[in-house]
Amino acid sequence: xxxxxxxxxxxxxxxxxxxxxxxxxxxxxxxxxxxxxxxxxxxxxxxxxxxxxxxxxxxxxxxxxxxxxxxxxxxxxxxxxxxxxxxxxxxxxxxxxxxxxxxxxxxxxxxxxxxxxxxxxxxxxxxxxxxxxxxxxxxxxxxxxxxxxxxxxxxxxxxxxxxxxxxxxxxxxxxxxxxxxxxxxxxxxxxxxxxxxxxxxxxxxxxxxxxxxxxxxxxxxxxxxxxxxxxxxxxxxxxxxxxxxxxxxxxxxxxxxxxxxxxxxxxxxxxxxxxxxxxxxxxxxxxxxxxxxxxxxxxxxxxxxxxxxxxxxxxxxxxxx
Amino acid sequence: xxxxxxxxxxxxxxxxxxxxxxxxxxxxxxxxxxxxxxxxxxxxxxxxxxxxxxxxxxxxxxxxxxxxxxxxxxxxxxxxxxxxxxxxxxxxxxxxxxxxxxxxxxxxxxxxxxxxxxxxxxxxxxxxxxxxxxxxxxxxxxxxxxxxxxxxxxxxxxxxxxxxxxxxxxxxxxxxxxxxxxxxxxxxxxxxxxxxxxxxxxxxxxxxxxxxxxxxxxxxxxxxxxxxxxxxxxxxxxxxxxxxxxxxxxxxxxxxxxxxxxxxxxxxxxxxxxxxxxxxxxxxxxxxxxxx
Numbered sequence: 096x097x098x099x100x101x102x103x104x105x106x107x108x109x110x111x112x113x114x115x116x117x118x119x120x121x122x123x124x125x126x127x128x129x130x131x132x133x134x135x136x137x138x139x140x141x142x143x144x145x146x147x148x149x150x151x152x153x154x155x156x157x158x159x160x161x162x163x164x165x166x167x168x169x170x171x172x173x174x175x176x177x178x179x180x181x182x183x184x185x186x187x188x189x190x191x192x193x194x195x196x197x198x199x200x201x202x203x204x205x206x207x208x209x210x211x212x213x214x215x216x217x218x219x220x221x222x223x224x225x226x227x228x229x230x231x232x233x234x235x236x237x238x239x240x241x242x243x244x245x246x247x248x249x250x251x252x253x254x255x256x257x258x259x260x261x262x263x264x265x266x267x268x269x270x271x272x273x274x275x276x277x278x279x280x281x282x283x284x285x286x287x288x289x290x291x292x293x294x295x296x297x298x299x300x301x302x303x304x305x306x307x308x309x310x311x312x313x314x315x316x317x318x319x320x321x322x323x324x325x326x327x328x329x330x331x332x333x334x335x336x337x338x339x340x341x342x343x344x345x346x347x348x349x350x351x352x353x354x355x356x357x358x359x360x361x362x363x364x365x366x367x368x369x370x371x372x373x374x375x376x377x378x379x380x381x382x383x384x385x386x387x388x389x390x391x392x393x394x395x396x397x398x399x400x401x402x403x404x405x406x407x408x409x410x411x412x413x414x415x416x
Numbered sequence: 417x418x419x420x421x422x423x424x425x426x427x428x429x430x431x432x433x434x435x436x437x438x439x440x441x442x443x444x445x446x447x448x449x450x451x452x453x454x455x456x457x458x459x460x461x462x463x464x465x466x467x468x469x470x471x472x473x474x475x476x477x478x479x480x481x482x483x484x485x486x487x488x489x490x491x492x493x494x495x496x497x498x499x500x501x502x503x504x505x506x507x508x509x510x511x512x513x514x515x516x517x518x519x520x521x522x523x524x525x526x527x528x529x530x531x532x533x534x535x536x537x538x539x540x541x542x543x544x545x546x547x548x549x550x551x552x553x554x555x556x557x558x559x560x561x562x563x564x565x566x567x568x569x570x571x572x573x574x575x576x577x578x579x580x581x582x583x584x585x586x587x588x589x590x591x592x593x594x595x596x597x598x599x600x601x602x603x604x605x606x607x608x609x610x611x612x613x614x615x616x617x618x619x620x621x622x623x624x625x626x627x628x629x630x631x632x633x634x635x636x637x638x639x640x641x642x643x644x645x646x647x648x649x650x651x652x653x654x655x656x657x658x659x660x661x662x663x664x665x666x667x668x669x670x671x672x673x674x675x676x677x678x679x680x681x682x683x684x685x686x687x688x689x690x691x692x693x694x695x696x697x698x699x700x701x702x703x704x705x706x707x708x
Contacts (some may be wrong), residue, residue: 144565151586151590152593154586157555160549160553160556161540164555166556168557168560168561191546191549192553196534196543
């Protein structure tokens with residue numbers, strides 16, 4: 096892979112998946128890549144390792160079932176597709192054929208959240224709730240395109256399954272300079288330091304949270320942003336630390352149902368650990384099947400866009416203890 | 417990869433010996449069903465007993481002393497509710513102890529439960545139980561063998577009822593598309609679902625045509641005629657051929673016990689001491705008829 100990157104540059108997460116898998120295919124001769132007809136970005140792997148590439152056509156259930164059979168036989172299968180279909184059409188295969196025997200199958204895909212303007216058939220908005228419910232599953236949601244490659248690399252040595260969620264993955268902002276943060280599955284990233292409040296976020300809206308913190312900094316506020324890209328297992332210590340260090344003032348912003356995703360994971364940790372907050376706001380998709388529109392328009396419409404994030408952060412900062 | 421071949425058993429069983437083994441398997445099934453407190457899927461166990469006997473004692477190249485040998489044939493019990501029939505067939509082949517199965521079946525922390533679990537019982541190839549999941553897994557195993565240039569086969573036993581699941585046909589299509597001649601499915605065509613008879617509620621026929629239309633090599637057999645089952649195995653295309661094979665075995669749910677045969681009440685159940693005697697007597701009488 097001979098690409099170079101600059102902070103803030105736009106990059107395609109899909110092309111990172113393609114090039115990373117091609118690179119890993121050389122290192123791991125038992126790495127397989129499978130897809131239900133969503134293989135455009137996998138051509139590099141397909142051309143290099145045609146004997147370990149399988150496009151089953153439109154058949155998510157058998158795609159995951161085959162991945163299970165491959166993994167039972169000692170292989171490392173990566174299933175790549177669109178998450179609204181993989182996470183629901185093949186949910187039982189993921190649960191029973193992958194998670195139950197704890198096999199090292201990686202599920203990676205796009206269209207997590209209200210992205211891509213396909214309408215509600217094509218938005219995965221409940222996928223993180225579903226995946227977090229599965230015993231043995233590690234659940235991630237990635238915003239920075241370069242991180243995708245790093246997470247895939249780390250996942251190669253995992254004994255069990257992992258779910259890797261992306262947005263559209265065609266043109267994403269590079270958030271972190273390579274080496275700027277330690278990227279470790281299960282550890283949240285403090286993407287921006289701050290002491291007045293913490294915004295917890297993941298995936299495609301990390302960039303928006305960073306922008307909100309930057310805008311608030313212009314008014315003299317110090318807002319921390321945590322990229323909680325691993326929803327399961329969740330980084331409990333970081334949550335507890337942020338509560339102590341940012342006045343117990345939390346905002347959660349995510350491109351997922353507001354109930355069942357990261358906000359719910361956080362709420363569980365706080366209840367279990369007896370963490371008392373000063374203020375807590377969750378921004379995400381309400382109980383609607385969203386219609387059409389560009390990503391940013393939909394976020395604004397449903398109350399988790401940039402303006403809503405800034406407003407919610409102001410409210411938690413103003414809350415009386 | 418370890419040893420790449422298995423010792424082929426030169427003394428393969430004769431049809432008569434296989435019939436004896438199937439009879440013993442049925443007797444042991446009934447004994448378990450008569451002692452276990454809970455329900456056993458005895459109807460589908462009895463319909464698949466000859467198929468599992470011919471696979472474990474004749475058709476499959478497996479070694480109970482070397483369960484991870486890469487050259488072994490793989491086995492997927494897609495109709496996972498026949499687990500106890502598989503456990504006992506495997507015990508008779510030397511994988512497990514029959515006493516261990518009978519003494520602990522279905523109890524807390526037992527490795528032997530209603531549906532096979534690979535984590536609790538590493539001797540089985542995979543965890544099944546949710547119907548329609550086995551054939552996709554078997555396709556993955558067959559692809560894996562192809563990818564490594566290995567020449568073993570993957571066998572998968574399905575119930576006919578579960579072929580109502582769409583995932584079975586996704587797998588049928590994938591197996592043909594990838595030319596998996598190393599994949600062999602046996603369908604236990606007992607023509608019963610849990611609560612109804614096949615053609616009354618769900619029309620499966622023309623059943624062999626459906627598999628043929630998916631490009632499979634279709635073989636028909638009487639699933640209780642050991643000679644026909646042996647012949648089907650002897651005639652399997654080479655593992656490096658390019659079409660998957662399905663052996664559609666006509667069977668009778670509850671086979672061997674007259675009051676269970678084709679009886680919807682015996683999809684699953686338990687036998688008390690008196691019914692166990694009745695069942696064993698019925699089974700013995702079929703044996704006598706056959707040997708006369």
